Amino acid sequence: MDWVNILFWIFAVIAAGSAMAVISVRNPVYSVLFLILTFFSVACTWLLVGAEFLGVTLILVYVGAVMVLFLFVVMMLDIDTKNLREGWVRYLPVGVLVAVVMLVQMVALIGVKARSVTPFPVDNAAAIAADESNITWLARSLYTDYLLPFEFAAVILTVAVVAAVMLTLRRRDGVKTQNPGEQTMVKAADRMRMVKMAAETPEVHTAHKPVDAEEGNR
Numbered sequence: 001m002d003w004v005n006i007l008f009w010i011f012a013v014i015a016a017g018s019a020m021a022v023i024s025v026r027n028p029v030y031s032v033l034f035l036i037l038t039f040f041s042v043a044c045t046w047l048l049v050g051a052e053f054l055g056v057t058l059i060l061v062y063v064g065a066v067m068v069l070f071l072f073v074v075m076m077l078d079i080d081t082k083n084l085r086e087g088w089v090r091y092l093p094v095g096v097l098v099a100v101v102m103l104v105q106m107v108a109l110i111g112v113k114a115r116s117v118t119p120f121p122v123d124n125a126a127a128i129a130a131d132e133s134n135i136t137w138l139a140r141s142l143y144t145d146y147l148l149p150f151e152f153a154a155v156i157l158t159v160a161v162v163a164a165v166m167l168t169l170r171r172r173d174g175v176k177t178q179n180p181g182e183q184t185m186v187k188a189a190d191r192m193r194m195v196k197m198a199a200e201t202p203e204v205h206t207a208h209k210p211v212d213a214e215e216g217n218r
Contacts, residue, residue, distance in 0.1 A: 021034040028070070
């Protein structure tokens with residue numbers, strides 16, 4: 001029984017199922033949890049086939065960046081975080097389920113890698129790249145064989161960045177916004193206006209009590 005192939009298909013099914021859950025669930029918290037599970041499953045697949053650099057990078061960069069991305073989305077879209085904080089208990093079962101699945105994947109991956117002396121066939125890409133660094137093999141393959149998909153991914157990420165900026169610049173009710181074009185076209189005469197006012201004489205207050213006229217005649 002080939003445990004490497006079995007684990008590969010298990011990780012792939014989990015990654016595909018959690019990816020479908022990311023776009024199907026309506027709760028943003030559940031979506032983030034399933035997105036983390038997707039990245040972790042894909043990272044386990046990379047580690048299984050010998051691409052350790054890609055697996056570790058996927059966990060450190062993407063799983064950590066998902067938290068930052070979620071915070072940016074909450075800030076940009078003005079999502080009421082009060083409701084999210086109030087119902088954190090109902091998110092606990094899904095979070096525990098995701099954590100348990102990730103733990104099982106780690107244990108299975110460590111067990112298979114420890115028991116398998118030569119887990120890859122001779123003609124496997126990971127076995128061919130085993131004689132050199134993962135970074136060297138990745139750079140050579142990325143900029144030669146997969147240059148066009150790499151450029152497509154760069155364009156998609158650029159569009160996503162532009163869309164995020166447009167979300168932050170949109171007009172919202174109850175929020176004051178600035179127009180840099182109007183600010184730069186303002187003249188000095190429009191910024192300041194001279195107003196003439198009559199001079200006011202300050203009143204002199206004395207500490208003595210005013211003397212009545214009759215008391216003065218006495």
